[in-house]
Amino acid sequence: MPHHVEPDGEGLPIPNRISAKPVRRTGSIVAAVVVAILAAMLVKGLVTNPRFEWNIVWKYLFNERVLEGVGYTLLLTVISMVVAIVLAVILAIMRKSVNPVLRGVSWFYIWFFRGTPVYTQLVFWGLFAVLIPRLSIGIPLTSVEFWSVDSQTVITAFNAAWIGLALNEAAYLAEIVRAGLEAVDPGQAEAAQALGMKRSMIMRRVILPQAMRIIIPPTGNETIGMLKTTSLVLAVPFTLELQYATNAIANRIYKPIPLLIVASIWYLLITSILMVIQSMLEKHFGKGFEARPVGTKGKQPPLPGKTEGEPKDDVDKTNEAAFLGYNA
Amino acid sequence: MSDENKDLASQDTAAERRAAQPGRPAVEAKRVHKAFGDLHVLKGIDMKVMPGTVTVILGPSGSGKSTFLRLINQLETLTGGEIDVNGEMIGYKRLADGTLQTLNDKEVAAQRAKLGMVFQKFNLFPHMTALENVMEAPVHVKRMPKAQARELAAKELTRVGLGDRLDYYPSQLSGGQQQRVAIARALAMKPEIMLFDEPTSALDPELVGEVLGVMRQLADEGMTMIVVTHEIGFAKEVADQVVFMDGGVVVESGGPGIIDDPKEPRFKDFLQHVL
Numbered sequence: 114m115p116h117h118v119e120p121d122g123e124g125l126p127i128p129n130r131i132s133a134k135p136v137r138r139t140g141s142i143v144a145a146v147v148v149a150i151l152a153a154m155l156v157k158g159l160v161t162n163p164r165f166e167w168n169i170v171w172k173y174l175f176n177e178r179v180l181e182g183v184g185y186t187l188l189l190t191v192i193s194m195v196v197a198i199v200l201a202v203i204l205a206i207m208r209k210s211v212n213p214v215l216r217g218v219s220w221f222y223i224w225f226f227r228g229t230p231v232y233t234q235l236v237f238w239g240l241f242a243v244l245i246p247r248l249s250i251g252i253p254l255t256s257v258e259f260w261s262v263d264s265q266t267v268i269t270a271f272n273a274a275w276i277g278l279a280l281n282e283a284a285y286l287a288e289i290v291r292a293g294l295e296a297v298d299p300g301q302a303e304a305a306q307a308l309g310m311k312r313s314m315i316m317r318r319v320i321l322p323q324a325m326r327i328i329i330p331p332t333g334n335e336t337i338g339m340l341k342t343t344s345l346v347l348a349v350p351f352t353l354e355l356q357y358a359t360n361a362i363a364n365r366i367y368k369p370i371p372l373l374i375v376a377s378i379w380y381l382l383i384t385s386i387l388m389v390i391q392s393m394l395e396k397h398f399g400k401g402f403e404a405r406p407v408g409t410k411g412k413q414p415p416l417p418g419k420t421e422g423e424p425k426d427d428v429d430k431t432n433e434a435a436f437l438g439y440n441a
Numbered sequence: 442m443s444d445e446n447k448d449l450a451s452q453d454t455a456a457e458r459r460a461a462q463p464g465r466p467a468v469e470a471k472r473v474h475k476a477f478g479d480l481h482v483l484k485g486i487d488m489k490v491m492p493g494t495v496t497v498i499l500g501p502s503g504s505g506k507s508t509f510l511r512l513i514n515q516l517e518t519l520t521g522g523e524i525d526v527n528g529e530m531i532g533y534k535r536l537a538d539g540t541l542q543t544l545n546d547k548e549v550a551a552q553r554a555k556l557g558m559v560f561q562k563f564n565l566f567p568h569m570t571a572l573e574n575v576m577e578a579p580v581h582v583k584r585m586p587k588a589q590a591r592e593l594a595a596k597e598l599t600r601v602g603l604g605d606r607l608d609y610y611p612s613q614l615s616g617g618q619q620q621r622v623a624i625a626r627a628l629a630m631k632p633e634i635m636l637f638d639e640p641t642s643a644l645d646p647e648l649v650g651e652v653l654g655v656m657r658q659l660a661d662e663g664m665t666m667i668v669v670t671h672e673i674g675f676a677k678e679v680a681d682q683v684v685f686m687d688g689g690v691v692v693e694s695g696g697p698g699i700i701d702d703p704k705e706p707r708f709k710d711f712l713q714h715v716l
């Protein structure tokens with residue numbers, strides 16, 4: 114949505130409309146020039162320094178193994194974050210449940226997974242098939258078994274990697290989600306109850322969408338953190354992600370610096386994309402919150418659902434409406 | 442102004458309709474008690490609200506007025522006594538052996554559907570436009586098709602004078618407008634009884650009138666209403682029954698005339714402070 118900047122009250126009959134030049138800001142222009150010069154020097158230093166070996170950076174930037182590493186890193190980040198978010202919402206809702214067993218389980222989960230290092234957890238998941246050779250579903254403490262499978266076929270290195278990352282991350286996210294849920298005014302749930310909405314629906318339709326506003330910024334942080342935490346999956350060991358792939362190449366050709374730069378470029382690129390997605394989500398869930406009441410200080414926010422074609426029309430209606438409002 | 446004339450014209454027919462309502466109360470409270478821990482807030486409230494009538498509850502702060510309304514809507518659970526809505530006990534059912542069984546979520550939601558509630562702080566959903574606020578319950582509780590719900594919501598919003606504010610978010614509306622959206626939202630569920638908990642207390646003085654105007658209009662249309670308010674003028678003009686509560690008991694009740702001629706010293710004292 115393009116930001117449509119338009120002077121206040123355009124189209125209104127204001128004979129003495131003010132048109133003035135903005136405040137002169139000499140200081141900020143000087144500062145901008147200084148910063149630009151410094152930045153240019155820095156870039157030139159980096160690009161022209163032969164020790165960075167940009168030709169090698171360029172050669173390996175789109176290397177097959179590197180690209181595969183980028184793919185796996187992205188995949189691990191996305192899968193583990195999605196699973197972690199779903200788990201975290203469940204944990205946070207359990208934490209606020211009326212049922213003490215559910216509350217206890219959630220508390221214990223968060224305590225355990227936050228309390229042990231993620232590296233250790235990943236090692237454990239890597240050893241899963243050794244520690245627990247067969248997974249089965251049956252009646253506990255009897256020999257009745259409905260279904261069973263070899264752990265090795267289910268908990269592959271890749272699966273162990275995202276399971277380990279997701280379970281750990283869920284514990285952190287659960288606290289973020291809980292803080293978001295608690296920030297929503299209890300009057301919201303009461304109003305929804307009074308309308309006959311049931312508990313699960315109130316959570317889904319009323320509480321969560323508002324909590325999202327508070328949940329998203331720290332979750333964006335966590336996602337970008339996760340992007341880099343994926344390099345720890347060598348503990349499993351899973352060795353196809355970006356950090357490991359570039360490291361392997363660096364060791365082979367004895368050129369650590371250019372390959373670190375290759376990895377950094379990709380991490381930066383993915384981070385930038387994630388930041389764009391985050392800001393789109395923030396805008397979506399911020400709907401209705403950024404707006405100021407009509408006629409208060411500051412610019413009126415663009416009206417929802419308004420098309421570019423009919424701004425004047427709306428301004429007229431707004432005025433008429435304000436007029437009627439006071440008469441009603 | 443034209444609105445006012447319409448109100449006046451419909452007033453006597455509404456009054457007649459009210460007078461013609463015999464029989465079963467819409468809401469009946471029988472020796473209602475409520476305690477929060479050791480705090481005994483309601484100490485045996487009896488009240489009958491006949492269909493199509495307006496009951497105004499007056500009382501000093503902390504006397505338990507909000508608590509009483511919240512009990513009717515099951516936002517709080519009863520400690521003692523019974524509340525019937527349209528002759529049906531709320532919150533519990535009596536089993537064959539005479540013991541009480543707590544109702545499940547679904548049954549409670551069904552009972553709540555007969556009641557609309559308007560809160561002091563509006564409690565509009567801030568992430569939804571006025572129209573979406575009003576559509577929400579018809580679509581998701583009553584499973585009404587969206588197009589039909591949209592039409593209904595637009596109609597209810599027009600009825601409270603906000604037909605030109607459908608796509609505004611609550612934060613873009615004045616307090617009085619927000620409260621009118623809240624009233625429209627409750628009305629869209631076609632409640633038989635409306636509960637108002639100090640609907641104008643959070644409003645700037647110049648916005649009180651527009652909300653009271655909508656409530657007056659509702660009363661004229663024959664809606665059964667229980668209103669907690671400090672607006673004595675509204676009580677005198679619109680109420681069929683005035684109840685004065687203090688310290689968790691009903692101190693005095695009767696027709697709107699009791700406001701001009703209070704018997705109980707505590708009620709006299711209260712009126713002197715409010716007027």
Ligand SMILES: Nc1ncnc2c1ncn2[C@@H]1O[C@H](COP(=O)(O)OP(=O)(O)OP(=O)(O)O)[C@@H](O)[C@H]1O
Binds near residue numbers: 477501504505506507
């Ligand atoms: N959830 C609660 N837990 C504990 N005490 C409560 C709770 N809700 C209300 N109370 C207490 O019950 C008493 C009555 O409160 P209530 O809100 O019903 O009064 P009110 O008559 O509506 O007052 P006001 O005019 O200030 O709104 C007060 O002392 C209040 O502190």
Ligand SMILES: [Mg+2]
Binds near residue numbers: 506507508638639
């Ligand atoms: Mg109150």
